Amino acid sequence: MTGPIEQGFVDVGIPRELIDELVEAYSEAKRRYRLGDLRPSAVEGGRFSEAAFRILEWESKGSYTPLGTTLSKVPTLVNQLESCTSSSDSIRFHIPRTLRAIYDIRNKRNIAHLADGIDPNTQDGTFVIGVLDWVMAELVRLFHSVEAAEAQRLIEALVSKEVPALQIIEERPVFLTKLTAGQRVLVVLYWQSPSFVTRHQLRDWLPESDRRNLGTNLGRLEGSRFIHRIDDRIYLTELGIKEVEAKDLLAPAD
Structure with a gap:
């Protein structure tokens, strides 16, 4: 699928x-980081940097080091x-x-850190x-001819979050784990963030048993400052x- 960034x-x-290569590397690093996977192999940026350097080569020289061929030293x-x-x-x-x-x-x-x-x-x-984040926003700003704030908005919408607790079937979320009604609302909002979800969408996506008390649950979540309407x-804060x-709450079913 080609989004506005691509x-x-x-x-x-x-x-x-x-x-x-650039978008896949960026999205994967962001997803791993969001889920707390801070292993050097997961969030080290090497693949992203190699794609970005090739784009800089293309822009400045009209050609670039082919993928699969080792780049020059940094x-x-x-x-x-x-x-x-x-x-x-x-x-x-x-x-x-x-x-x-x-x-x-x-x-x-491999260099020892101070204790x-x-x-x-x-x-x-x-x-x-x-x-x-900064490099992606700068590339978007340069090549999309937009202001910095618009570049940031575009890249925030780029990364889809991993939500193993959901399976998307025909563009609708299906819950795979046992959650409370309020927790299901939060998970759906998390899946869609940073974008908002309308009340109509929530009613359509949530199980029928959740719909009767949707207003009450939204009020409680707003009172806890977990959502903003x-x-x-409806936005997730x-x-x-x-x-x-x-x-x-994102954990997959056992």
């Missing part, structure tokens, strides 16, 4: 194989891109130097994800996201 890249001529790539004076400063300097930081983090994995009580996986994973639109993840 289509915007296609429209300016970026090769499809590079778009697919310092060489950075120097080559800096010499492309016809490209923007972001293509020449900002994005390449930012991507280089990911490699620096990955390559120091300061800080989990290096959490520390490094959080940094790398922040870098991926604007007219008919950051507190709601934490509630879903802390209570492990």
Whole structure:
């Protein structure tokens, strides 16, 4: 499926194989991070960076290192891109130097961390994800010709969250685990976030037994600040996201 992110890249001529590699790597890293999987192999950004460097090569030189062929070493790539004076400063300097930081983090994995009580996986994973977010937003801003805020909105809508507690059948969620009525509302909202869900959609998606007390359950969830309602639109708040993840409501059936 081609969404607005992918289509915007296609429209300016970026090769499809590079778009697919970039988006798949970004989405996978974000999903792993969201689920708390901070293993270096899961959130290290190498695959994303290699796709991004190839896009920078394509933009600045009109050609790129084929997929399956080893890229030049990062310092060489950075120097080559800096010499492309016809490209923007972001293509020449900002994005390449930012991507280089990911490699620096990955390559120091075997260096001992100080015994300061800080989990290096959490520390490094959080940094790398922040870098991926910034680079993706910058690429969207550059190639989609949109403002930074719009670029951020587009990338937030890009990542679909893993919700093993649901199976989607004919575009409708089917619950695979035993949850309370309120928890089912939260899981559906989590599945759709950061977008909203309408009350009509909830009534259509939830089991019939939940529909009779939907108003009461929404009131309780809003009172706990897990959801926020604007007219008919219902959003999951950051507190709601934490509630879903802390209570492990996404776990698949045993």
